[in-house]
Amino acid sequence: MTEESSVLRACVEHFTFHDEAGPVLTGLELALRRGTITALLGASGSGKTTLGRLLGGWSRPGNSGLLSGVLEVAGQILHFEGTDDDPAINAAEWARHVGYVPQDSTTVLSMVRATVGEELAFGLENRGVSPAAMRESVQHVAGRLGLTHLLEHSPTTLSGGELRKLAIGCVVIMNPEVLILDEPAASLDAEAAAGLVTLMRDLAGRGTAVLVLSQCVDALVRAAGHWFLLQEGSLSAGGIMAELPDFTALAAAGLVVSAGCGGVGSTPATDLPVDAQLMPDGSAHRALPPDLGGSKFPAAQLTDVQFAFGPVARQRRPLRRRNAQRAVPPNTVLRGVNLSLQAGEVIAITGPNGAGKSTLLRHFNGLLQPDSGSVLIEGKDIAGQATGTVAAAVGLLFQQPRDQLFERTAQREVAFGLSGSAGTIAAAATHALDVVGLSGASSRHPAELPASQQRLLALATVLARRPAILLLDEPTVALDGHGRRFLVRAIHVAAAAGAAVVLVTHDVDFAAEAAHKTLVLSDGILVPAEP
């Protein structure tokens, strides 16, 4: 790659955050040419997101940290020496050339716009684009991302995958010369991920330079022409896609190669536990263990659960109305879910974005209560019970770690809600952090941790309670290869100890690897997955 042909170039001698002692990025050079797709691979904590934010104008030298090096965008060269005399980056002007979609997709959104269409148009409004041109652009981008049917919906009602598509749309609609996507496949179903690959190729075909930041070697990464590997803040390897290292080398770098990472791409599984076996029908699902609990009741039983958002739905319904006969209201998400979950059983639930998978999980612990039907936990109907009471038996890993983390340190975070003496609580919290590989981060603020470690910390908060039923909502999102191994081990240990586990995931390979069976939530009911 030559400097002359690149639209964005970074030559980083070192970049150091203000509140950190050592540099996060050192001695790297990266140039992005028009009309190309480049993959920047790296495990959690490698500096991938920091570099993405620096290139995207979200971490500005001087404001966020000190940069020594050169940034060049659209022919304008900026020299930085880590002093007060360094040039200031105008974020708005930078964004005219470079669009950045962060890992936490909701950050992009203004959240003051009433509909998806208005949110998409927000950036165009600020540029003074005419209403007619805006409507055309909104329709076009929404069509490309499968958001057309959601244009009149409020962004606050979207699922995690739909929000990611919206965030990508908000940046793509500005037609930047460079598009930087940080973990773009996270939470996307297979169809959406495939659509994103097509969109990336089309954008590159029109001259856009696309940079994909990922810790998972999936179809989006494989769509790239070039790849680079970032390790400990430096580029350690790179080349054309045909020269991508083999599985062993990538896995050793902490990358995920074995699973879909959003439902696309796949290579064989890696860390199957010792008790994993193939099913008689040849599928990769694990065999169901013998009855561990010996209980006469299923761990959880959902019977004809129906639920709709909107005026008929409330956060809590103190009184259960079993088998209520009435017309199906609009915005119905669950239309009669039946599920019996045994102790020690691991069930994976997949389904398209917006199908209601997270909504279903919240019925297990009473955060949502069905409009009709019943939820029995260990044989007891939880209708009208406080969620905090149900939580003694049910642990939930939320889809967004930030929804789960609210304390000042990782140790306090895990200790929250545990009962017993101070010593017992501290020991349980320390053990849970150790189980997920975060024993060295116990005093760090959860918000300071990389996304992968935030996910693991959230997992530790659930594991520390030793729940009889473990609910995991998109647990692989943001996890690198190392984190994923901790996750798989934790699931198998919990199941072996008699916990029933429900996974919601778009990662079909992970589902097959970790679960005894996979169900699909489709049109509001659960059906067995096709082999």
Next chain:
Amino acid sequence: MKLHPLTSLAIAGSAAVVTTAAASVPLSLAVMATAAALSFMSGRGAQVLAASAMILVPLCLALFMVHGLFFPEGTTVIAQWGPARVTIEGLTFAAERASRIGAAVVPLLVFSCTVSVPDLVAALSARGVSGRVAFVLAATLALVPAIGQQQLRIRQAQEARGLVIRRHLPSRIAAFRLQALPLVLSLVEEASGRAQALEARGFVSAARPTSYRQVQDPLPQRILRWLVLLCAAVVVGLRLSSSLPGGNW
């Protein structure tokens, strides 16, 4: 008929100005009653009532404490405790002031609780109001719901980890105490991230913003707006002229 947001604003603002200028208790009470009725008709009665109580109850208590007990011009004494005297004149004065404040506050609260914020922002943008002003207004009006959603997320996370919240007040207060600090910290963190996104999306652009959302503004409503604003100006003018030497209002 759906009111244009600026029409609603003009009516609410004029009501506040007219009742303040007129200083008539019956008029103030009538305005408050009408505003309250409109809020219930729009389905936001409980919200307006709660917000009104939060603002007016402390204010009215302060008024009656000060003027009801310590009104120098008061002559008709109902009760007396040392230097504190409850007089008819003091109570009347406090009631007049309370009704005037109420007549200004309630219509504006009805407006803020019933207005479509996106419509208001679009209407302001269409009139050339700076995008920053429009956003700040939208963010301010959307602040309470946003904080409520964030608090709900934190509460659900805590409940999912064993926090039991009972229906009685002490339990809710105890729960809120646990949620307050995480709520503030998360809002600060979110605001920081949001600021970067807004800059990147051209929020501080020098270009005059346009609006994707189109709000209908029929001619009769435009005329109505001018009429109510004119009416308010006339009442204020009359009030000022009556205050001059020789005036008799």
